[in-house]
Amino acid sequence: MRLTTRTLALAIGGLLLVGCGHKDKDAPLAFVPADTPYVVANLDVLDDDTRKAMLAQANAQLPAQLAQINSSADELAAKDPDTARLMHAFTAELNGKTLEAFAQNAGFDLKGHSAFYGVGLAPVLRLELSDPAAFESFIARLETAYGKKFDVAKVGDQSYRKHVSAETGTEVVIATVGKQAVAAVLPSDAAEPLLRQALGLDRPSSSLLDDGSLEQLAKDKGYQPWAVGKFDFTRALPLAASGKDPLFGALLKAHAQSESSKTGEPVANQLQIPASCTDDANRVAARVPQITFGYTKLDATHQDMRWDVKVADDISKAFSGLKVELPGLGGDSSAPFDLSLAVPMASVRTFWSAQADAVTAKPFTCPAMTNLNESFTQLGSAMQKAAVPPVGDLLGLRIALDSFDVDPNGGMPKFAGRVVVGTNNPAGLLAMGQMALPALAQVKLSNDGKPVALPADATAALGQPMWAAMGDKALAVAIGAGEDAKLTDTVKAPVGDAGRMLRAYLSGDMYGAWIKFMQQKTDSMAALSSSVDHDPATDPNGSDDAKNAAARSKAQLDAMAAQAARIKGISGEMHVDDSGIVITTQTELK
Numbered sequence: 001m002r003l004t005t006r007t008l009a010l011a012i013g014g015l016l017l018v019g020c021g022h023k024d025k026d027a028p029l030a031f032v033p034a035d036t037p038y039v040v041a042n043l044d045v046l047d048d049d050t051r052k053a054m055l056a057q058a059n060a061q062l063p064a065q066l067a068q069i070n071s072s073a074d075e076l077a078a079k080d081p082d083t084a085r086l087m088h089a090f091t092a093e094l095n096g097k098t099l100e101a102f103a104q105n106a107g108f109d110l111k112g113h114s115a116f117y118g119v120g121l122a123p124v125l126r127l128e129l130s131d132p133a134a135f136e137s138f139i140a141r142l143e144t145a146y147g148k149k150f151d152v153a154k155v156g157d158q159s160y161r162k163h164v165s166a167e168t169g170t171e172v173v174i175a176t177v178g179k180q181a182v183a184a185v186l187p188s189d190a191a192e193p194l195l196r197q198a199l200g201l202d203r204p205s206s207s208l209l210d211d212g213s214l215e216q217l218a219k220d221k222g223y224q225p226w227a228v229g230k231f232d233f234t235r236a237l238p239l240a241a242s243g244k245d246p247l248f249g250a251l252l253k254a255h256a257q258s259e260s261s262k263t264g265e266p267v268a269n270q271l272q273i274p275a276s277c278t279d280d281a282n283r284v285a286a287r288v289p290q291i292t293f294g295y296t297k298l299d300a301t302h303q304d305m306r307w308d309v310k311v312a313d314d315i316s317k318a319f320s321g322l323k324v325e326l327p328g329l330g331g332d333s334s335a336p337f338d339l340s341l342a343v344p345m346a347s348v349r350t351f352w353s354a355q356a357d358a359v360t361a362k363p364f365t366c367p368a369m370t371n372l373n374e375s376f377t378q379l380g381s382a383m384q385k386a387a388v389p390p391v392g393d394l395l396g397l398r399i400a401l402d403s404f405d406v407d408p409n410g411g412m413p414k415f416a417g418r419v420v421v422g423t424n425n426p427a428g429l430l431a432m433g434q435m436a437l438p439a440l441a442q443v444k445l446s447n448d449g450k451p452v453a454l455p456a457d458a459t460a461a462l463g464q465p466m467w468a469a470m471g472d473k474a475l476a477v478a479i480g481a482g483e484d485a486k487l488t489d490t491v492k493a494p495v496g497d498a499g500r501m502l503r504a505y506l507s508g509d510m511y512g513a514w515i516k517f518m519q520q521k522t523d524s525m526a527a528l529s530s531s532v533d534h535d536p537a538t539d540p541n542g543s544d545d546a547k548n549a550a551a552r553s554k555a556q557l558d559a560m561a562a563q564a565a566r567i568k569g570i571s572g573e574m575h576v577d578d579s580g581i582v583i584t585t586q587t588e589l590k
Contacts, residue, residue, distance in 0.1 A: 024113075025209075026178065026180075027113055027209055028041060028042075028113050028114055028115035028126040028127075028128070028180070029041055029113075029115055029207060029208045029209035029214065030203065030207050030209040030210075031115070031124075031126060031200045031203060031204070031207065032115050032117045032204070032207055032208040032209070033117075033119065033197075033204035033206070033207065033208075034204065034206040034207055034208055034210065034211045034213065035206075035235060036117045036118045036119070036208070036232075036235075037118045037120070037121060037231070037232050037235040037236035037239065038117065038118045038229070038230065038231040038232065038236065039115060039116065039117040039118070039208065039214065039229060039230060040115070040116045040117075040227060040228070040229035041114065041115040041116070041117070041208070041214060041227075041228060041229070042113055042114055042115070042225070042226065042227055042228075043214065043215060043218060043225030043226075043228055044224075044225035044226065045111055046226055046298070049299075049300055050298060050299050050300055051110070051111075052300075053299075053300035053301070053589075055098070055099055055100060055110075057566055057589070058099055059098050059099055060562055060566065061559055061562045061563055062094065062098075062099065064555055064556075064558040064559035064561075064562050065555075065559050066091045066094055066095060067551075067555040067558065068552060068555035068556050068559060069087055069090070069091050070087070070088060070091050070555075071548060071551040071552040071555050072087065072552060073085075073087035073088050073091075074548050074551070075548040075549075075552065082146060082147060082148075085145055085146055085147055086142060086145065086146045088145065089141065089142050089144075089145025089146060090142065092145070093105070093106070093138070093141065093142075103130075104130070104131075104134070105134060105138065106134060106135060106138040107129045107130060107131040107132060107133070107134030107135030107136075107137075107138060107181075108127060108129060108130065108135070108181075109127075109128045109129055109130040110130075112127065112128030112129070112130065113128045114126060114127045114128065117208075118236075119184070119194065119197050119198050120194075120239060120245045120246060120247060121236065121239055121240060121245045121247045121248050122184060122185060122186050122187075122194070122198060122245075122246065122247040123184065123185050124182065124183070124184040124198050125181075125182070125183045125184070126180055126181070126182050126200070127180060127181045127182075128179060128180055129176070129179050129180060129181055132176045132178075132179055132181075135176055135181050136176055139161065139174060149161075150162060150163050150174070151163070151164070155192060155195050155196055155199065155201065156196070156201060158175060158177065158199055158201055159175070160173050160174065160175035160199065161173065161174045161175070162174070164188045165188070166188070167254065167258075168250075168251060168254050169187060169188050169250040169251060169253055169254035169257075170185055170186065170187060170188055170247065170250055170251065170254075171185075171186055171187070171188045171190070172184070172185055173186060173195070173198065173199070175199055177199055177200050177201075180200070182198070182199055182200060184198040184199075185247065186198060186246070186247060187246045187247055187249070187250035188250065189250070190246065191246070194246055214228055214230075217230065217292055217294075218294055221292060221294065221306060221308055222296055222306065223292075223293070223294025223295065223296065223306065224294065224295045224296060224297065224298060226294075226295050226298050227294060227295055228292075228293075228294040229292065229293050229294065230290060230291065230292040230293075231290065231291045231292075232289070232290050233284075233285040233288055233289055233290060233291075234282070234285040234286070234289045234290070236285075237281040237282070237284060237285040238278050238281045238282055238285065240281070241273070241277040241278050241280065241281030241366065241368070242273065242277065242278045242281070243271070243273040243277075252270075252271065253267070253271060255270075256270035256271055274365070274366060274367070276365040276366050277366035277367075277368060277369070279366075280364045280365065280366040280369050281366070281369075283364075284369070286312060287311065287312050287315070288309060288310070288311055288312075289310045289311075289312075290309075290310040291307065291308070291309050291310070292307070292308045292310075293305060293306065293307045293308070294306060296584070297586075300589070301568075301588060301589045301590075302586070302587070302588055302589070303586075303587040303589070304584070304585065304586045304587065305584070305585050306582065306583070306584045307582070307583040307584075308579070308580060308581070308582055308583075309580050309581040309582075309583070310579060310580040311580040311581060314354075315351070315576075315580075316576055316577065316578055316579065316580055316581075317578075318347060318350070318351045319347065319351075319499060319501065319576040320498070320499045320576045320577050320578055321498050321499065322344060322347055322498060322499065322576075323495065323496065323497065323498045323499075324342040324344045324395055324396055324422070324495065324496050324500070324501070325395055325422065325473045325495045326340060326342055326395050326396035326397075326398065326420070326422035326473070326474070326495055326496060327398065327420055327422065327471060327473070327474050327476075327490065327491055327492060327493040327494070327495060328340045328398040328400070328420060328490065328493040328494075328503075329342055329396065329398070329422075329494075329495055329496030329500055329503055330493070330494035330495050330496045330497060330500070330503075331493060331494040333400075333503075333505035333571070334400070334486075335400035335401055335402050335417065335418075335505075336401060336402065336403070336404075336505075336506070336507040336509060336510035337399070337400065337401040337404070337417075337505070337506050337507070337510045338398075338399075338400045338401075338503075338504065338505045339397075339398065339399050339400075339502075339503075339504045339505075340396065340397075340398040340496075340502065340503045340504070341396055341397050341398075341501070341502050342395070342396040342422075342496060342500065342501045342502065343394050343395065343396045343397065343422075344394075344395055344396070345386060345391060345392055345393070345394040345395070346392070346424075348383075348386075349383045349386050349387060349392070352379055352380075352383050353380060353383045353384075355376065355379070356376045356377065356379045356380030356383065357380065359372065359373060359376035359377075360376070360377065360380070389425060389428055389429075389432075390423060390425070390428065390429045390432055393423045393424040393425040393428065393429070394421075394422070394423055395422030395423055395424065395473060395474075396421075396422040397419075397420070397421060397422065398418075398419070398420040398422070398490075399417065399418075399419055399420075400417050400418045400419075400420075400490070401415055401416070401417035401510065402416050402417050402418075402480070402483065402486075403415060403416045403417070403480070404510060404513045404514065404517075405513070406513060406516050406517045406520060410520060410524060413513075413517055414464075414480075415479070415480065416464070416479060416480025416481065416482070416483050417478070417479060417480065417483065418476060418477065418478045418479070418483060418486060418487065418490050419476065419477050419479075420474050420475075420476040420490060420491070421474065421475050421476070422473055422474050423473065423474065423475060424473065426447065426470045426471065426472075426473065426474055426475040427445075427447075427470070429475050430443075430445060430468075430470065430475055437458060439455055439457035439458040440454065440455070440458055442455065443455070443468060445468060445469065445470040445475075446470065447470050447471055447472050448471075448488075449469050449470070449471050449487070449488040449489075449491035449492050450469060450488060451467040451468070451469045451478065451484040451487040451488065452467060452468055452469065453465065453466070453467050453484070454466040454467060454468055454477075462479060464479055464480050464481070465479075465480070465481060465484075466478065466479050467483065467484040467487055469487040469488060469490075469491050470491070471491035471492060473495075474491050476490055476491050478490070496575075497575070499575040499576045499577055500573070500574070500575045501574045501575060501576060501581075502572070502573065502574040503572070503573050503574075504571065504572045504573070505569065505570070505571045505572075506569065506570045506571075507568070507569045508564055508565070508566070508567035508568050508569060508570075508590065511564040511567060511570070512561065512564040512565065515557055515560050515561045515564055516561075518557055519554070519557045519561070522550065522553045522554060522557060523554075525550070526546075526547075526550035526553075526554075566589050566590055567587065567588070567589060567590070568588040568589060568590050569587075569588050570585065570586070570587050570588075571585070571586045572584060572585040572586070
């Protein structure tokens, strides 16, 4: 599955899309059932400049990504040599090539259309091809490197390849259907109707192309047409809980057989699913019915996205009108890293206590969900304890970092910034801090936001000057030379609008500094591990495992560093409105 995900991401990047004034009866969306539990599809094509910019970004990161895949394959080789060979074969197809060259060799249409969706819970990927013969050759090359050919089967006049996993009770099927590549994960004993629908030989009675609901979703939420997705919990959870979905049933049966071999518990007993499971699944799904997402801006230097989480009315009503008085939650960022998180504890306690009481009054009875009863009991107890100050007075937290400098000698980094604790009782929080740390006993603060230097005894651990300030609803600390000059404005910064729960910003330079620090620590740990003697008798693979782990970490961090080098800044925001939770992110590239 990890290889499949990387294949999709690297092969089609960010392209793909349906678009035009008329509906193509053979477009990928024509094969997607209108009642699918999940889908990600394309509604228009990218312009050439944006496509080139995205491919250039992906090509810059490609070497590090391939190194990471190869490292993971090396680790897997001892346990699953076939899959390891397949992963190496895939990276060989990309090694030394651009994604454009790879796509041409593999027959993928970089200006084509695609859809990833569920036939029931079974995932299906449908991609348009520029050269079906080239795609068949690509699969044949993978088979050669794999060491054996996939099984070949037919349904009607359509042939397809398949790879069966006895361990999971599933099979991966791959086929070229017309000018489209189709891949799906199905039960190993998939009935012909399911197989035909997955391959597109039989079309759904109503498709997403027919009903236009994905286009309407994009219009309603302001998603641009370059990848629109949704996950419907009201369809997915009952399918899984009932045990009637063929793929979930196959996975459940394989798990039951494995457990039976260990415990002797009859498989039939494990496959019995009470009717209450469907009721409980519907109950859970009603709390968060659907998640949708899409790009709101996508061009050569911007990648902005929006996520909408539909929630039950009582959830949205509890927070949509709430204005949290946390300084910094409103306005723009003034620091390379700036995170403001609302935690209005009084409202949080009221809401979650009500949820715990509801579960206590009507416990879950489905065996797979009864653990939720204990979880909500513990949650109710935790909410009672959370009423005690200073937690009960909490409004939120803001962290703003102005600098983060890595020590070239491997020591702790030097940083400067500010921390703000939003609270209904800042004086009480200060008093508790003074009780816990006697060195602060002589610090006197008024609620005018003026900075007061902290004594050397309280700052020795960080080795930098520190100041504190207090406002009507906040207690703040500044760390580092010159940070005192920013403290008054920090305490008096704008609070959030009604419903806002989070605001964040991260500059590309700060992101790069963090990665540099992680690379430094990873190198140190790798050096330490290599110096440790491993006993071949008790740990025959110890040295190799450590090297492989270090190589994977290095490859991953190299990929992140390549990405950070192109980022100017990333910002995000989360708020609650009448329809649910809205999360937006904006990525600006250099």
